[in-house]
Amino acid sequence: MAPWGIDRPSDMIEITSLSKCFGTFTAVRSLDLVVPAGELFGFLGPNGAGKTTTMRMIAGILQPTAGSIRIAGHDPSVDPIRAKRALGFIPDRPFIYEKLTGIEFLRFSAGLYGEAGPEVDKRGQELLALFDLEPWRDELVESYSHGMRQKLIIASAFVHRPKVIVVDEPMVGLDPKSSKILKDLFREYTRRGHSVMMSTHTLEIAEGMCDRIGIMQRGELAACGTMEELRRSSGTDEALEDIFLRLTGDRVARELVEVLDA
Amino acid sequence: MPEMVAVSAVALLRPKWQMARHRMARHQRGDLRRALLVSLLAMGFWGAAFAVALRLLRYFRSAEDIGTLLAAKLLAMILLSFASILLLSNTIAALSNFFLARDLDQLAAAPVDSGALYRARLAETALHSSWMVALLLVPIVAAYGVAYRGGLDVAPFAVVVFLPFLVIPSALGSVCTLLLVNVFPARRTRDLLSVITALAVAGLVLLFRAARPEQLARPEGFANFMQFVAALDTPSSPWMPSEWVSEAVVNYLRGKAAWQPLLKLWALAAALVGVGHVLYARGWRRAFSMAQEGANQRPTTRPVRSWFDRALGVLGPLRRELVLKELRVFVRDSTQWSQLVLIGVLLVVYVANVRYLPLNGEGVTTLLRNVIPFLNLALAGFVLASIAARFVFPSVSLEGRALWLLRSSPLPMRELLWAKFWVGAVPLLALALVLVGCTNLLLGVVPFVHVVSLAAITALVFPLTALALGYGAFYPRFDTENAAQIPTSFGGLMFMMTAVGLIGVVAYLAGRPAARWIVAGHFGWARDPVDMIWPFAVAASVCTAATVVPLVLARRRLERLERA
Numbered sequence: 072m073a074p075w076g077i078d079r080p081s082d083m084i085e086i087t088s089l090s091k092c093f094g095t096f097t098a099v100r101s102l103d104l105v106v107p108a109g110e111l112f113g114f115l116g117p118n119g120a121g122k123t124t125t126m127r128m129i130a131g132i133l134q135p136t137a138g139s140i141r142i143a144g145h146d147p148s149v150d151p152i153r154a155k156r157a158l159g160f161i162p163d164r165p166f167i168y169e170k171l172t173g174i175e176f177l178r179f180s181a182g183l184y185g186e187a188g189p190e191v192d193k194r195g196q197e198l199l200a201l202f203d204l205e206p207w208r209d210e211l212v213e214s215y216s217h218g219m220r221q222k223l224i225i226a227s228a229f230v231h232r233p234k235v236i237v238v239d240e241p242m243v244g245l246d247p248k249s250s251k252i253l254k255d256l257f258r259e260y261t262r263r264g265h266s267v268m269m270s271t272h273t274l275e276i277a278e279g280m281c282d283r284i285g286i287m288q289r290g291e292l293a294a295c296g297t298m299e300e301l302r303r304s305s306g307t308d309e310a311l312e313d314i315f316l317r318l319t320g321d322r323v324a325r326e327l328v329e330v331l332d333a
Numbered sequence: 334m335p336e337m338v339a340v341s342a343v344a345l346l347r348p349k350w351q352m353a354r355h356r357m358a359r360h361q362r363g364d365l366r367r368a369l370l371v372s373l374l375a376m377g378f379w380g381a382a383f384a385v386a387l388r389l390l391r392y393f394r395s396a397e398d399i400g401t402l403l404a405a406k407l408l409a410m411i412l413l414s415f416a417s418i419l420l421l422s423n424t425i426a427a428l429s430n431f432f433l434a435r436d437l438d439q440l441a442a443a444p445v446d447s448g449a450l451y452r453a454r455l456a457e458t459a460l461h462s463s464w465m466v467a468l469l470l471v472p473i474v475a476a477y478g479v480a481y482r483g484g485l486d487v488a489p490f491a492v493v494v495f496l497p498f499l500v501i502p503s504a505l506g507s508v509c510t511l512l513l514v515n516v517f518p519a520r521r522t523r524d525l526l527s528v529i530t531a532l533a534v535a536g537l538v539l540l541f542r543a544a545r546p547e548q549l550a551r552p553e554g555f556a557n558f559m560q561f562v563a564a565l566d567t568p569s570s571p572w573m574p575s576e577w578v579s580e581a582v583v584n585y586l587r588g589k590a591a592w593q594p595l596l597k598l599w600a601l602a603a604a605l606v607g608v609g610h611v612l613y614a615r616g617w618r619r620a621f622s623m624a625q626e627g628a629n630q631r632p633t634t635r636p637v638r639s640w641f642d643r644a645l646g647v648l649g650p651l652r653r654e655l656v657l658k659e660l661r662v663f664v665r666d667s668t669q670w671s672q673l674v675l676i677g678v679l680l681v682v683y684v685a686n687v688r689y690l691p692l693n694g695e696g697v698t699t700l701l702r703n704v705i706p707f708l709n710l711a712l713a714g715f716v717l718a719s720i721a722a723r724f725v726f727p728s729v730s731l732e733g734r735a736l737w738l739l740r741s742s743p744l745p746m747r748e749l750l751w752a753k754f755w756v757g758a759v760p761l762l763a764l765a766l767v768l769v770g771c772t773n774l775l776l777g778v779v780p781f782v783h784v785v786s787l788a789a790i791t792a793l794v795f796p797l798t799a800l801a802l803g804y805g806a807f808y809p810r811f812d813t814e815n816a817a818q819i820p821t822s823f824g825g826l827m828f829m830m831t832a833v834g835l836i837g838v839v840a841y842l843a844g845r846p847a848a849r850w851i852v853a854g855h856f857g858w859a860r861d862p863v864d865m866i867w868p869f870a871v872a873a874s875v876c877t878a879a880t881v882v883p884l885v886l887a888r889r890r891l892e893r894l895e896r897a
Contacts, residue, residue, distance in 0.1 A: 127737075130737070130740070130741035131740055131741055132736075132737050132740040132741055132895070133895050134893070134895060151743070152743040152745065153743070154743075155741060155742055155743035155744075156743040158741065160737070160741035162737050164734075166733075166734030166735055166737070167734075167735055167738065168658065168662055168735055170661060170662045170665035170666055171658065171661055171662065175657075175658075175661065178654060179654045179655075179657070179658050180738070180742070181650070181654075182650045182651050182653065182654025182655070183651065183654070183738070183739070183742035183743070183744045184742060184743060185649075185650055185651055185743075186650060187646075187650030187653070187654070188650075211665065227738075
């Protein structure tokens with residue numbers, strides 16, 4: 072089966088027959104997917120569908136059981152340093168060093184990518200200002216709220232100017248202003264030829280922002296394409312929510328009334 | 334609508350019990366081997382403690398008039414030190430259990446009665462803080478039972494006596510914590526407590542050393558025998574529960590009535606739990622709310638980067654940032670650095686003990702003075718291994734929740750290990766050189782011994798650091814928040830055992846030929862420096878291998894490491 076994607080020479084993420092097993096449980100099953108340059112790809116699916124596992128494999132945190140990944144043309148299993156240099160990863164849980172200050176954490180993150188100096192400081196400063204974190208730049212991360220930590224991690228993913236951003240649930244914990252900034256940032260970023268792969272449970276965001284959407288279900292890609300393509304394949308003119316529920320099983324939603332009435 | 338039932342303390346403790354059961358039920362490869370090894374070591378330790386205590390008590394019994402007094406005094410002293418340790422550890426454990434635990438948000442939001450919460454958390458605090466002391470008490474109490482020919486009934490009696498003894502510091506510690514959290518935010522309180530603990534233990538050690546206990550054991554220091562007996566017979570601290578426990582145990586073993594001290598113990602325990610219950614029922618919610626106020630605005634911002642920061646620029650951006658991160662995280666975590674105070678004091682006591690060694694005579698002591706440094710080498714190596722276990726071994730585990738950042742960045746794992754290795758090895762080396770250098774100077778050794786012992790301890794620092802990192806990478810505990818708990822794991826035990834083996838080998842290979850050279854020179858025997866080359870070369874090779882192999886294995890391990 073051909074990968075879900077468009078044939079372009081500058082594919083940023085190429086996933087071929089990717090699988091991941093934890094013991095006897097298969098979290099991701101023979102996944103094929105391509106995210107080309109300049110695309111904002113939305114990754115949807117119910118809890119436990121395998122989205123985070125896929126993203127953590129792309130980020131090099133988990134090793135695939137089978138299959139291959141290429142990031143900006145580099146295979147992480149062959150050349151992990153180059154592959155990771157092209158990547159910025161934003162996890163869903165904002166765990167970072169509690170005893171570093173905001174600016175120190177950004178410098179440290181840039182240092183991991185071999186970048187340092189006044190330019191990094193300037194860029195860090197700009198990113199902190201963008202997310203309203205400037206007054207907190209010299210405070211220890213332990214005093215940051217959940218949302219502030221999330222914003223700091225997002226800033227750290229941009230500090231080394233990656234070609235690809237892989238982001239797991241970016242909007243969780245963000246205030247409306249920061250969400251708006253992040254959406255604009257992603258749009259502008261993809262407009263400049265970079266790619267973003269974003270998982271989210273907020274279907275309106277996916278529908279409004281993403282160029283293409285992939286829906287995972289039980290470790291497999293149940294559907295993938297533009298909104299138009301998804302509608303066409305479902306044979307209706309429905310909103311994304313209806314398509315999503317149709318693909319992932321709307322039985323539970325219908326049973327809700329019965330549970331509440333019980 | 335279902336009937337409303339008040340949540341009991343037992344219901345609050347149930348998840349902990351269930352989690353413990355799940356942990357026990359989850360068998361992993363090598364679990365049996367680990368359990369066997371830990372049990373054997375524990376049995377060995379218990380056996381040794383029992384034998385030493387029994388021998389001492391039998392020796393006391395041989396002294397007709399003062400034997401029992403000495404036994405009671407010894408028990409009271411042991412229990413007093415245990416009680417002070419228990420009070421400190423309970424205060425710290427209460428802070429975590431009552432105010433910082435992650436499940437408290439859910440409990441605070443639920444209709445849980447503060448009293449039930451108090452009882453459940455008090456039980457947890459007492460268990461966490463007392464299990465080690467309780468285990469230590471077993472061989473000691475058994476030795477008292479055997480020495481004084483008590484029957485099997487000593488065991489239930491001991492439970493009745495020691496239960497309030499363990500509850501008292503828990504209840505008192507929890508009350509202290511509640512009061513402290515009402516004054517300082519919880520995170521500051523934790524910092525404060527770790528510093529107080531370190532200073533208190535350091536103070537105890539210094540006081541104990543300054544009292545020269547070895548002199549107190551000599552009755553001839555007193556004006557007359559009756560004065561000595563009177564001093565022994567008078568309780569040094571009659572209001573301390575430790576004294577009551579000692580009185581109860583000794584009275585029981587001698588067939589006298591023990592109900593009076595027992596009553597005092599149970600009454601005090603009940604009173605403190607009652608007071609705690611009232612205070613927590615009234616003040617916990619307010620204190621818990623205050624404990625959430627963790628933000629600590631720092632007064633000054635430093636736009637200019639420090640000279641040290643800039644000086645590390647020679648390492649390149651990656652290594653500089655890694656080294657800076659290691660140092661900052663360490664220096665800003667008071668639970669980490671506060672223990673350095675204690676280590677500093679222990680080192681001063683160590684050097685002072687060498688100073689007090691009776692080596693001022695003539696003749697053979699000159700020889701001893703030059704041979705002792707090699708014994709000192711082994712002891713200094715052990716001190717360094719303990720420090721490496723405490724500070725270097727947890728280093729990989731402490732990356733825990735931030736591992737996603739390191740794994741998703743193009744950071745080669747060898748660079749991470751490089752930073753961790755040198756941040757650990759350089760201070761250890763400085764410490765080793767000061768420790769061995771100072772003791773050598775105090776002993777007035779000849780330059781040859783000075784050079785050999787300094788070279789040997791330098792050679793030991795690198796493999797000890799590498800082994801600590803290696804074992805830390807192979808047996809990480811990513812979910813433990815308290816760094817001090819990490820070395821007490823199986824991996825920490827394995828590291829200490831390997832380290833002791835390595836120190837023994839190196840001290841033997843370096844010390845034996847060097848000591849023989851000194852002895853031969855002293856007695857005018859024939860000696861050949863070539864005899865030293867082979868053992869020195871083997872020692873150097875062992876140290877090199879014990880440095881390189883653990884680091885290579887740790888790198889491979891970290892590269893394969895996965896966290897879902």
